[in-house]
Amino acid sequence: QNLSGIPSQENREISTYLWWMKRIPSQLCLKERTDFKFPWKRDNNTPIQMTQGTCYHHLILQQISNLFNTEESRAAWNNTLLDQLLSRLHHSLEQLWKQMDKDNLACPYWETVVRKYFQGIHRYLKGKEYSLCAWEVVRVKIGECLSLM
Template sequence: MAQIHLWLVAGVMLCSSPAGTLEEILLWIHRGDNLRVFNLLRQLQRSPPYLCLDHRNDFKFPWNRGTITQMQKTQRTCFQHPMITHIVNLFTTQRSLAAWDHTLLSQLLSSLHHSLEDLEDLEQREGENRDCSNLGILVRKYFQRIHNYLREKKYSACAWEVVRVEITLRVGIM
């Protein structure tokens, strides 16, 4: 049922024609990229999440859906860029490469790189030099907690599954 819902949402997004400024068009594209990344993360699932319930962890994500939705466009770019960069770094580690299907992981990383390129194009077009240090620090601390968790759990299959679910949730709100 959830997959049907995602396909309907994807269809609506594809049939919509964005109109507006270049920035709004790029943000619309990012939503499409996020949907692709979200779907690829779901496909990476190797074991049913219910088998890993006792491994769950609160990584203390620094924002909730409401604050991200209300962020100004400049702040959102400041948030998205380090988030995507850290997700790429997380999934390009040797331990990650050993944990996941290589074809799906390659597609995921390709989609993430595409999103980064779009964000960098947007930043260049805006021509502003933003100070994103505060948001970057919060994102870095969040991912440090994820890396610490994986290390504590010795990069087990359940630990990776918990992290996959966590990242999937966060991509859904970017």
């Protein structure tokens, strides 16, 4: 188990789907990279952050689902793999929701932080006109994000 209460196996499965979705070599997109300033670093977890890990993880997975469940995403990715990714995200979100409901968790601070982080990703994609390289940069960053949770 990781800090969020979701088995690390589920994060690995989501990361695996992201890896399978790769369409172009990442090195072709090096000039497109940007720092989205991920708001959580594994080495600075405080007790408060750890108790809110389930809520935080739910927010991150919900935003990842929202990001990939768009027309622009459907145009960029293999739809079979995309559907598998979205299905795995949905399953993980259901598990997290049950845990949050049971523990009566709410995390308004993290809602704001996570929303701002993903707004930056949406702005980046729009600014790059949803190019394959922009999506590749985002795909890699989302994978990194999952590895920190």
